[in-house]
């Protein structure tokens with residue numbers, strides 16, 4: 001292998017973490033269910049430490065089904081290693097808990113996914129960790145917020161619901177100058193569209209639930225680190241938490257992974273087509289999509305990302321609740337529900353005003369988040385157009 005040229009990511013997606021020759025030539029890794037693992041001798045039993053890499057010692061510590069998914073994700077992210085856990089929120093919780101102690105101060109982007117905030121505002125507060133939220137557009141000025149007891153900076157780019165881009169290299173430079181870890185929630189882009197470690201992240205977290213799984217039927221989280229030392233730190237924390245993702249879910253994630261590149265190409269293309277159409281509509285005040293040339297995050301997106309997924313928001317002109325309900329209750333193709341990243345399109349009215357603390361979201365228009373799935377975008381546009389028509393009849 002070493003004599004061959006480095007492979008493109010679409011090629012890695014097909015081949016990473018399969019090891020068919022070790023499993024009778026079977027193309028996809030086998031599903032190995034286990035709680036008890038039997039040892040041949042007292043000597044083998046005594047060697048069986050939970051943290052031995054790749055060792056199968058107990059079901060909660062993982063079987064090869066999980067280890068092969070971890071191997072694949074680590075290779076795709078370009079990190080040292082990956083741990084798979086049972087949800088994206090578990091990945092976030094374990095990554096943060098691994099690096100904090102009472103008395104620490106942490107910096108979290110104001111545009112972060114709400115459950116990340118919930119962890120900080122409840123458990124971490126009780127545990128004696130102080131959270132400070134910062135403007136996602138802060139860039140290198142994050143240096144001014146770093147204190148002697150700051151241990152980590154949490155980034156998410158683009159941000160949840162409002163899609164602000166962050167200057168990760170500038171943030172990482174300032175953080176590393178003070179020995180502060182940089183963690184990135186890379187769910188929106190996945191390693192296909194954004195290379196977290198090349199931008200300076202120390203830890204990259206993904207809700208595998210979204211595009212890796214890609215079919216709206218599995219909960220899964222991934223935590224990838226740049227170094228062995230950080231991987232071991234997080235592994236100890238995951239062991240404490242007792243988190244254990246099941247082999248069936250890892251198998252489905254492996255299957256989803258193989259088509260990630262082609263799916264994302266279509267999500268990118270269809271998402272931008274719908275975003276452009278929305279921009280020209282009188283019902284729409286603005287579209288929040290970093291792939292649009294007039295988006296405030298466009299320059300950073302162009303510099304750091306190689307594409308967009310199918311998730312973005314738009315802000316409507318102010319509407320009455322009954323009008324909004326009349327629009328979203330009768331969509332033919334867009335489903336209404338949480339999560340995203342599957343093959344199907346979703347619509348989700350949302351309100352960021354009450355969530356923000358470091359920045360103000362004071363738009364009086366209704367925010368609507370869309371996930372553009374793999375349907376033909378012209379049919380999705382027709383569905384949205386009919387929805388806008390229903391605003392008038394409410």
Ligand SMILES: *Cc1c(COP(=O)(O)O)cnc(C)c1O
Nearest residue numbers: 087088089113185187207209220
């Ligand atoms: C959905 C999501 C998560 C959490 O993933 P779950 O698997 O639902 O726990 C984390 N971060 C982002 C950005 C998400 O959109």
